[in-house]
Amino acid sequence: MSQVIGIQITSAANDALVGSIWMLDTTSDEMRHLASKGELFNADQLVNKSELGEFDYREVAVEAPAFREGGQHLNVNVLDRETLVKVMDAQERIETGNASNDDHAIVNEAAQLTIRVSGYAVRFNSLTLAQQRDVVARTFTTSM
Structure with a gap:
């Protein structure tokens, strides 16, 4: 086989x-x-x-x-840490009232950014900042 x-x-x-x-x-x-x-x-x-x-x-x-059965299924996350951190920082500035127009544009561009968390698909910017930080900390490593 x-x-x-x-x-x-x-x-x-x-x-x-x-x-x-x-x-x-x-x-x-x-x-x-x-x-x-x-x-x-x-x-x-x-x-x-x-x-x-x-x-x-x-x-x-x-x-x-x-x-x-004649098909394939592949889950591939193609993201870099910097993209998620950029969205996270912009969202944090919006929540604290210190946002610029660029921050709103960054969050709007990431509106469809979907990640997998514990087997479920979720929009990254729908997570709380604490959850976003946790995802970034657990997902991106510098060594194994």
Whole structure:
């Protein structure tokens, strides 16, 4: 039985591959392209691992049973700490009455920013500041 894992390419001889998301069948070395910045591969394109050349990757969470039924399910959070801190700081200035027009614009732009907390999707700016700080503290680390 093949094992399918989700991967994100972290470094590669071909810079266009860095950051791309794939499903890797570790038994057959077949890879299904899910997402990338460029148009190097089509969405859902199936390639052999050797076609990509040398690369390093990290595993990302995948619910593999859906693959057996002909589809994939992948939850990927693509955020940086600075984005959340910027929204948090702007929201705090609004709540304390020290906000600028830029602060209101930052919070409005982040209105649809959705994160996952304990398995549930929630809009980041709907959390209290204490909850937001907790999410940032638990989500972003400098080492393992």
